[in-house]
Amino acid sequence: MFELPVTTIEGPELFVLEFGDIVNYFTVYTAVLFTFALLFTILAIISRPERQVDFAFGGDAFYTKDITPGQFRFQRFMALACGMATLGAMMSGDVFNFTLFCSMVGITNIGIVAAYRNRHVLNAAFQYGIVAMIATVPLFGSAAIILATTGTLSMWELFGPAIAVPLVAKIFLVLGVMGEGMAPFYVAKAEITRAPGAPYVLMIHVSSLLLFLRVVEIVISM
């Protein structure tokens, strides 16, 4: 019943999950991305955080930060929510749902960073927040332009040759995802690694890279 119009980019679909007029799907490509997101979400659930070792400058001493599991409860929850949003974005067959999942990834990323009480890390979270908020404009703007110009948000329709998606909508979509995923924005990327909690911090990078990979597929296919 459902056949992807373009199979020369990510191969034929493997599995289709229909929710009324919203039809999610897996191709080999999205299945690999989904599996990767799932793996790191599980790792975030089952891993205990590391205890960072820091140098005491001006001497030979080093110290290990003492971290209790209680400190990481919120960070772990946010990492889990981030993983779920990423999983949704990987299998979404609808542009609006994809943008919703992207914005949720942005929100949870801020949560992962902001959970740690350190001045530098909180500054990073603040900067993350600004970028993510600004990025929602092009992100949802792209969905609005696509709907207004083509009359549909379903990727099954948009990937077909009959519908031409405006270039500006594609550019907005990529910009929006870049802002939510924050992959290329260096405003705070290095600062975040001051925060302990490797399995959770890693989810930020997992989600941003996977969103970027998915949006490349969507933009090329449209």
Added chain:
Amino acid sequence: MFDYLIFGTFVGLLFHGIHRKVIARIQGRPGPPIWQEILHTLKFSFKQTWIPKTASQTLFVWVVLVAIGIWSAALIVLVTRGSLLLLFGIYLLHKIVEHGMGLSSGSPYGKFGAIRSVMSAASELPLFATVGAIYLFTGSMMLTDILAWQTEHGPLLVFAFPAAVALYVVILSKMHYSPFAIIESKEIVSGNMTEHFGVWRAGLEVAFGLKTYVLLYAFVLLFLGPLPFLLVLALMLLLLLSLSFICAFSPMLSPYDTVTVQSLTMGIVAVYIVIVGVLFA
């Protein structure tokens, strides 16, 4: 498929050994024997292994398995002539491995390596440019179609030379001792790999051997087309030697210079893609 993986690992590790030997000879040193990296991997496999007390233990171990998994998958994509986009995706996922490896140990050296890995995300951008340029010419992301296009029209190296240069920069940035290898430079001990030793290091050596094999193999397939396998191996070796020359003569760049050079490469190729896109339109 298992035989492909064994062969790819063996050749990749041998290439690492040749790489070290060539760099050493250019720099006037005798250098290790070319099979040294294979011996290293075997040696690490039987050395005492433990996990640092400060590490996030599950992540520390799993990141090694993920590294082997993604590069095995990449080789399978190449051998089965799957989607180039998938290969591109797997390459990007390697960034997660680099980052997770550094952060999971709790070591400050690993952490610095991980931070540098995040900063050098620009090294992935030229690959995106390469993929875009190839798609503009061939109209497909499937390797079978790309190879068929080259059989009909000739090597993409001629038609999309800037894209080939971009991929060359990508491969160079992932080579040991490269001017862009800031995540494992010696001022931070071994960077993100510092705390992975014993069988974990052996696993990473296997993954990195596969990575080198896959990247060189992909370059030959993507830009020179379908060739007899022995010729492909010879061309991969030639490509490796050229990379070794650059690594031998170039100092390690600072992290910000690395990002600048890689971003410039991406910028130049992006302009090229726009021009090609306009011409095709």
